[in-house]
Amino acid sequence: MSILHIKDLHLGFKTLTGHVDVLHGIDLDIAAGEKVALVGESGSGKSVTARIVLGLLQETRTARISGTVQFDGQDINAMSARDRAGLRGTEMSMIFQDPTSALNPMFTIGNQFTEVLRRRDPKLSKAASHARATTLLDEVAIPDPARVLGAYPFQLSGGMNQRVMIAMALANTPKLLLADEPGTALDVSVQAQTLTLIRDLVEQNGTSVLFISHNLGVVREFADRVYVIYRGNIVEDGPTDALFANPQHAYTRALMSAVPRITGAGLPEVPEVSDDFLAPRISHGGAL
Amino acid sequence: MIRTLRILAANPLSLLGLILVCLITLAAIFAPWIAPFPTHNGAVVDFLNNNRAPSARNWMGTDLVGRDIFSRILFAYQISLTLGVVVLAIAVPIGTMIGLLAGYIGGWLEMILMRIVDVFLSIPPLVLAIAMMGVLEPTLTNAMLAVTAMWWPWYARLVYSIARGEREEGYVLAAEVIGAGAGHIAFREILPNCLPAIITKMTLDMGFVIIIASSLSFLGLGVQPPTADLGSMVAEGARYLPDSWWLTVFPGLAILVAVFGFNLLGDGLRDVLGVDE
Numbered sequence: 415m416s417i418l419h420i421k422d423l424h425l426g427f428k429t430l431t432g433h434v435d436v437l438h439g440i441d442l443d444i445a446a447g448e449k450v451a452l453v454g455e456s457g458s459g460k461s462v463t464a465r466i467v468l469g470l471l472q473e474t475r476t477a478r479i480s481g482t483v484q485f486d487g488q489d490i491n492a493m494s495a496r497d498r499a500g501l502r503g504t505e506m507s508m509i510f511q512d513p514t515s516a517l518n519p520m521f522t523i524g525n526q527f528t529e530v531l532r533r534r535d536p537k538l539s540k541a542a543s544h545a546r547a548t549t550l551l552d553e554v555a556i557p558d559p560a561r562v563l564g565a566y567p568f569q570l571s572g573g574m575n576q577r578v579m580i581a582m583a584l585a586n587t588p589k590l591l592l593a594d595e596p597g598t599a600l601d602v603s604v605q606a607q608t609l610t611l612i613r614d615l616v617e618q619n620g621t622s623v624l625f626i627s628h629n630l631g632v633v634r635e636f637a638d639r640v641y642v643i644y645r646g647n648i649v650e651d652g653p654t655d656a657l658f659a660n661p662q663h664a665y666t667r668a669l670m671s672a673v674p675r676i677t678g679a680g681l682p683e684v685p686e687v688s689d690d691f692l693a694p695r696i697s698h699g700g701a702l
Numbered sequence: 703m704i705r706t707l708r709i710l711a712a713n714p715l716s717l718l719g720l721i722l723v724c725l726i727t728l729a730a731i732f733a734p735w736i737a738p739f740p741t742h743n744g745a746v747v748d749f750l751n752n753n754r755a756p757s758a759r760n761w762m763g764t765d766l767v768g769r770d771i772f773s774r775i776l777f778a779y780q781i782s783l784t785l786g787v788v789v790l791a792i793a794v795p796i797g798t799m800i801g802l803l804a805g806y807i808g809g810w811l812e813m814i815l816m817r818i819v820d821v822f823l824s825i826p827p828l829v830l831a832i833a834m835m836g837v838l839e840p841t842l843t844n845a846m847l848a849v850t851a852m853w854w855p856w857y858a859r860l861v862y863s864i865a866r867g868e869r870e871e872g873y874v875l876a877a878e879v880i881g882a883g884a885g886h887i888a889f890r891e892i893l894p895n896c897l898p899a900i901i902t903k904m905t906l907d908m909g910f911v912i913i914i915a916s917s918l919s920f921l922g923l924g925v926q927p928p929t930a931d932l933g934s935m936v937a938e939g940a941r942y943l944p945d946s947w948w949l950t951v952f953p954g955l956a957i958l959v960a961v962f963g964f965n966l967l968g969d970g971l972r973d974v975l976g977v978d979e
Contacts, residue, residue: 468879470878502878502879502881503879503880503881503882504881507880508879510875511872515871516872516873518877518891518895519895520895529880530880533881
């Protein structure tokens with residue numbers, strides 16, 4: 415059964431002058447334990463899709479959402495705001511671009527960990543949460559968990575904070591993890607470690623992942639399946655190997671050629687808009 | 703807390719501010735015991751010693767009815783500090799709540815609340831206070847009321863501007879994503895990040911509240927005789943300048959020292975707590 419099932423998702427925003435359509439009928443499926451990437455340029459609709467899945471955009475009064483978003487068999491759009499909030503932090507969680515700003519600078523890591531763990535178990539004692547946090551930090555290979563728990567976010571490096579974020583996001587063993595370009599604010603070597611860490615942990619826990627990125631290199635190493643999104647439409651999708659071996663859609667090809675080479679052939683040229691980019695969707699299959 | 707104090711004390715000016723504030727506070731609390739003439743706070747007359755220049759008996763001289771000015775200054779500090787503390791204790795929570803609501807929730811609530819704040823801010827503070835005191839009776843309580851009414855909008859605006867910025871921070875989104883409610887985010891995530899700025903402004907404002915309260919008394923709209931107040935003491939003595947200079951100079955200096963102390967301390971706190979204007 416699929417953990418996340420999105421069918422014909424439309425999103426528009428009401429503005430002072432009228433109506434702006436952002437998503438034009440997105441279809442996307444994630445099976446249990448599957449790692450799926452959603453790839454596209456800035457403004458293509460990646461992050462708003464994530465916010466709809468989390469049930470955050472439904473609270474925005476100017477947003478007009480239609481279509482089906484089923485999480486674990488429940489229709490997110492039909493739920494009450496309270497029920498949606500109940501899913502967040504327990505059944506689904508998220509990892510952000512910049513781990514340091516995602517942690518509140520006024521509280522210690524230990525304090526923030528307790529709050530996260532109490533989402534599942536409101537009566538959890540301070541000592542028990544401390545013990546659990548220590549184990550979790552140990553799993554993300556933090557060498558001195560006791561010191562980190564007593565520290566404030568700004569006293570730790572970006573890489574350390576990223577590990578803390580990952581440990582927190584997976585602390586309540588969610589069914590779905592949303593990763594919004596994790597680690598793009600960090601340097602490349604730390605980013606690679608981060609991805610390996612996330613992959614190992616989600617495979618261990620059987621967590622499904624929706625991985626949002628514009629970086630095809632990262633996606634290729636991480637995801638089982640890939641959706642390419644352009645201007646609110648899915649233009650191509652399929653298993654990672656098949657899609658990278660034989661990209662069919664003009665936009666996917668443009669994205670792939672846009673990755674700068676380390677060998678230095680100059681910056682690639684990508685057209686801003688092209689009629690080919692608006693060609694119909696191509697699917698390589700592979701979805702449930 | 704201890705760490706903050708230690709860093710603060712490393713800067714000589716901040717340390718001076720801290721010492722002045724401590725001295726003034728202690729002097730105010732223990733005024734009845736340390737004042738050489740404890741009864742001189744009220745309606746006491748001693749015409750044998752009236753209008754004397756500073757001497758060994760009266761360090762800062764005596765006023766027109768023979769009361770010891772040094773003793774009266776100590777008691778006046780009591781009133782000034784009480785007024786400052788009460789005004790801030792009422793104005794800060796009100797302003798903070800309004801700023802937090804407007805800044806975090808936004809929408810029409812933000813429009814309504816901040817426009818009300820703008821209306822208050824558009825009236826010059828002293829004019830508002832004088833108008834209020836003109837309608838009400840000039841008593842200490844009413845003086846506090848008037849000063850409070852003109853003070854809360856500044857906190858509303860300060861907290862609003864911070865909350866507006868913090869609302870977009872990653873950790874607020876992160877809290878939303880783990881299912882935190884609006885109350886939790888406003889009070890447990892955003893408010894703690896406003897505290898350094900609030901504390902700094904409160905320290906600086908103690909000085910300003912003292913000045914405003916003294917100005918009201920100077921105009922005869924605040925604390926009424928015979929109770930000692932720095933502003934009314936300056937006003938009384940002003941007619942006898944420059945001959946009986948001690949009548950005005952010492953109460954004036956007392957205001958200066960208090961305001962100077964709170965400002966130095968506030969500036970120091972601002973640097974230590976990393977608040978930018």
